Amino acid sequence: MAANPRAFERNRLATFGWLALAAYVVYACSRLDFTWARFMTGLDNGARFIGRMLPPNIAQPDTLLKGLTESLEIAVLASFLGILVSLPIGLIAARNLMPPWASWPARAIIALCRSFHPVIVAILFVKAVGFGALAGILALVVASVGFIGKLFAEAIEEISLKQVEAVRATGAPFMSLISYGVLPQVFSRFVGFATYQLDSNLRNSTMVGIVGAGGIGGTLFAAFQRFDYDFVCAILLCIIGMIMVGEVLATWVRGVFLERGKVDEE
Amino acid sequence: MTEGIATALSIRNLDKEYTRGKPVLRAITLAIGATGITAIIGPSGTGKSTLIRCINRLVEPTSGEIVFQGQDLVKLDRRALRLARRQIGMVFQEYNLVERLTVMENLLCGRLGYVAPLKAWLRKYPQGDIDRAFSLLDTVGLAGFANQRADSLSGGQRQRVGIARAIMQEPKLLLADEPTSSLDPKTSVEIMELIGRVCRDSGRGNAIPVIINMHDVELAKRFADRIIGMSDGRIVYDGAPAGLTDAMLKTVYGGEAWLQ
Numbered sequence: 001m002a003a004n005p006r007a008f009e010r011n012r013l014a015t016f017g018w019l020a021l022a023a024y025v026v027y028a029c030s031r032l033d034f035t036w037a038r039f040m041t042g043l044d045n046g047a048r049f050i051g052r053m054l055p056p057n058i059a060q061p062d063t064l065l066k067g068l069t070e071s072l073e074i075a076v077l078a079s080f081l082g083i084l085v086s087l088p089i090g091l092i093a094a095r096n097l098m099p100p101w102a103s104w105p106a107r108a109i110i111a112l113c114r115s116f117h118p119v120i121v122a123i124l125f126v127k128a129v130g131f132g133a134l135a136g137i138l139a140l141v142v143a144s145v146g147f148i149g150k151l152f153a154e155a156i157e158e159i160s161l162k163q164v165e166a167v168r169a170t171g172a173p174f175m176s177l178i179s180y181g182v183l184p185q186v187f188s189r190f191v192g193f194a195t196y197q198l199d200s201n202l203r204n205s206t207m208v209g210i211v212g213a214g215g216i217g218g219t220l221f222a223a224f225q226r227f228d229y230d231f232v233c234a235i236l237l238c239i240i241g242m243i244m245v246g247e248v249l250a251t252w253v254r255g256v257f258l259e260r261g262k263v264d265e266e
Numbered sequence: 267m268t269e270g271i272a273t274a275l276s277i278r279n280l281d282k283e284y285t286r287g288k289p290v291l292r293a294i295t296l297a298i299g300a301t302g303i304t305a306i307i308g309p310s311g312t313g314k315s316t317l318i319r320c321i322n323r324l325v326e327p328t329s330g331e332i333v334f335q336g337q338d339l340v341k342l343d344r345r346a347l348r349l350a351r352r353q354i355g356m357v358f359q360e361y362n363l364v365e366r367l368t369v370m371e372n373l374l375c376g377r378l379g380y381v382a383p384l385k386a387w388l389r390k391y392p393q394g395d396i397d398r399a400f401s402l403l404d405t406v407g408l409a410g411f412a413n414q415r416a417d418s419l420s421g422g423q424r425q426r427v428g429i430a431r432a433i434m435q436e437p438k439l440l441l442a443d444e445p446t447s448s449l450d451p452k453t454s455v456e457i458m459e460l461i462g463r464v465c466r467d468s469g470r471g472n473a474i475p476v477i478i479n480m481h482d483v484e485l486a487k488r489f490a491d492r493i494i495g496m497s498d499g500r501i502v503y504d505g506a507p508a509g510l511t512d513a514m515l516k517t518v519y520g521g522e523a524w525l526q
Contacts, residue, residue, distance in 0.1 A: 160365075162360060162362040163362055163363070163364045163365065165324055165358075165362060166356070166358060166362035166363070166375070166428075166431075167364065167375055167378065168324065168351075169322055169324060169351060169354070169356040170351065170352065170375055170376055170377075170378050170379050170431070170435055171348045171349060171350070171352035171353075171378070171379030172348075172375070172378035172379055172386075173348065173378070173379070174383075175383035175384075175387075176378040176381075176383045176386045176387070177378075179383065179386065179387045180364060180367070180371075180375055180378060180386065181364060184364050184365075184366040184367050185364070185365070185366060187366070188366075
């Protein structure tokens with residue numbers, strides 16, 4: 001008997017895949033005690049925790065202020081150094097401008113910088129150079145180079161080579177070729193990446209302290225361990241404030257640099 | 267054609283293959299006189315653009331000789347090539363302006379070969395270059411546009427900037443790769459007139475030769491002093507515009523229905 005023509009092919013492999021995923025979810029839930037009852041006891045605990053956080057209390061204003069300024073310094077320094085280092089690395093990593101023997105090592109450096117979470121890098125630097133802000137700065141420089149370097153290289157790989165060709169045809173030396181033919185095409189995107197990374201470094205700088213790499217994170221972690229939840233709450237609110245100020249700052253920086261580039265931001 | 271007149275550029279047995287065994291240019295031999303407009307016509311894909319780009323080595327020739335100002339451009343090393351390129355202005359079909367730079371910055375690009383990279387980056391050009399740029403803007407009809415960004419200009423205006431940029435180099439030879447193909451007929455004529463004007467007087471009373479790729483035969487006949495017809499990587503016509511008969515055009519482009 002001839003089967004009815006089927007408009008849609010059934011994909012048995014996909015069906016099997018979905019079933020396997022569902023089975024695994026059920027298995028993982030049971031293994032990790034991820035159950036409704038467990039959630040309800042957790043909620044109960046959470047309510048008590050929030051109760052103890054309120055009202056927020058700035059128990060140690062000096063420590064808080066010191067931690068916040070240190071975090072800010074870590075973020076700004078790491079962003080500045082990171083941007084400075086990622087500019088040449090990103091440029092060298094662009095495969096349309098550089099020969100493979102130059103671009104592959106640069107791409108390897110970028111890949112290495114991207115392979116670990118900043119916390120892991122921070123732990124490594126704490127072990128290497130000791131506790132304190134230096135380790136935090138170095139960890140965030142690595143994160144910045146990984147992020148900006150990669151996106152910058154990709155931005156350069158997308159530029160119009162016609163403009164570069166025209167500059168080359170004038171007999172411009174290589175550095176002028178870069179500064180006139182290449183950089184104007186990627187500058188606004190670079191500013192975008194850099195301000196985004198500043199934003200992200202500000203967030204990360206509050207966290208590297210947890211592993212001893214300086215900043216407000218250390219204060220926060222200590223407060224947690226002392227069960228000073230009202231102080232924890234105050235610290236968290238301050239971090240939120242700082243991040244918001246950072247966001248405003250980043251927007252302002254973008255505005256300053258990209259005023260000339262408004263047309264292409266549409 | 268050019269016997270008896272000083273030769274500005276002499277191409278001998280120029281071959282170009284992008285892939286082995288598939289020549290795009292076959293033994294091109296050509297001498298360009300010290301003045302005048304030479305138009306290269308021919309069907310698409312016949313190597314006109316490759317020929318022009320081989321001259322300043324934006325495309326590397328496979329073999330042959332290109333003698334310009336007493337040296338064989340094909341043999342030059344990177345640095346010598348860079349110095350030779352300063353003497354050769356180029357105008358592009360799609361203008362190839364640096365879109366996000368101003369008109370003035372684009373004009374000064376023509377001086378990059380003469381200004382140290384750091385000074386160029388800091389926009390510290392000799393005052394003479396800046397004065398010349400302003401006067402050239404006047405010449406090409408864009409006075410007052412100096413601080414506009416290139417991407418805010420129309421096609422015709424962009425090509426004027428492209429021509430001014432090339433002339434800023436004070437070139438001894440001007441190459442133009444389909445300079446009017448992206449423009450409307452009226453603007454095309456204006457641009458061709460402008461090219462004719464600047465090559466008769468490139469700013470310091472010097473006439474320079476121009477080599478232009480064109481696909482508009484009528485425009486080529488109207489403005490060129492000499493026409494070179496290319497077909498399948500070879501030169502099949504070389505002579506005055508008047509000699510470009512229908513029979514000749516048939517040889518260049520093949521077919522004849524389009525001539526009716």
